[in-house]
Structures are given as C-alpha cells and as structure tokens.
Amino acid sequence: EDKVVQSPLSLVVHEGDTVTLNCSYEVTNFRSLLWYKQEKKAPTFLFMLTSSGIEKKSGRLSSILDKKELFSILNITATQTGDSAIYLCASPGAGSYQLTFGKGTKLSVIP
C-alpha cells in the first residue's frame, strides 16, 4: 500500500522565521511528488518534483526531492501571516490515476 507521511502535523512560528516541512513516501513505481497549499478553499498547486536533488523555487518557497532517501522538504523563508495554511504533499499511486495524500501540515504564522 502506498504511503505518504508528513511531519510535523502542525507548527506555529513567528513572522520572519524560516520553516521546513517534511514529506516521506513509500510509493510503488514512483513518478512524482506534489506539494499543495490549502487555505480556506481549494488546495492550490505549488510544486511538482520528479528529479532528485533539483530544487524548485517560487519566491520565498522552495522544495527539493531526495529519491534515495524517499523524502521531500518544503522550505518557506521569511514567513508571513499569509503563509498560514495547510500544506499537503501527494504522490501518484502505481499504475493508477490516484494521488495518495499525506495528512498535511497545518502552519500558523503569528505576527
């Protein structure tokens, strides 16, 4: 059975801090790993990672994949209150159309 595990499940930081969110996976025939941000509404796509060791970056957010150790991290530098959200990690299952999701990390950024 495919598994995606995120840690921590929740995190409270002050504005300006840097945070690292973790995602480990056990997925048959791994193809990709995706990160989403969910505020009050729909999860919105952040990154899709397929190659090990190549960092994807978008503003203050960056993510990297380690296919040998089977994990990914999402870094957010200089956090702002607008970064408060649930961050979801997911990976496609073997031979199917499904994404297996982790339970998410709830990030709260306080002023």
Next chain:
Amino acid sequence: DVKVTQSSRYLVKRTGEKVFLECVQDMDHENMFWYRQDPGLGLRLIYFSYDVKMKEKGDIPEGYSVSREKKERFSLILESASTNQTSMYLCASTPWSATNEKLFFGSGTQLSVL
C-alpha cells in the same frame, strides 16, 4: 486558468436524505475525482472517473455513488445521508498525462448532516 466549480459551498441536510454534490470543470479534462477531507485524516479518495460513464472506486466508496454523463460534470451522490458523512468534499480534475499529474481542485463543499 482551469476552473473547477462545485455547486454549493455549504450544505446542511438531514439524516436519510438523498444528497447530490455537483462538480463542473471547463478544461476538457478526462479525469475527475471526489475526495473528502476530515481533520486528522487528510484527503481520502471516494471515487474517480477517467471517462464519460466510467467510474472507479477509491479508498472509501461505501455510502456513495457517482455519475458522469457528460465529460465536464461529475456528481457525487449520498444515497441516504448519515451523520458520519459530515465532511468537506473536494472535487478535482486533471488531464493526467505522463508529464502532468497535477490536480486542479474546486473550492469544496462543507456538508453537515444532522
């Protein structure tokens, strides 16, 4: 931009009622999904469809059915709503090619069953 529209943002129903949740996407995607999201459990797949009139069970299909009569529309049906189906329901679609497994989500329907 891809738009996935769920018909209701909030819905309150009574136990035993038949409930329809509607989802429409405007990007001609082949694949559509219904997830439910509960605190501490994350997103769990209920059903998905990879073509018109085709459907596959996800991880938690019990108590639900689906309908896909047109490519753009995917409906989730609760035949007889129960209190344990109180949840946030998210619809998603994707073209699902070898190079694009990104899901596009709707805004969700928060269903309360009393």
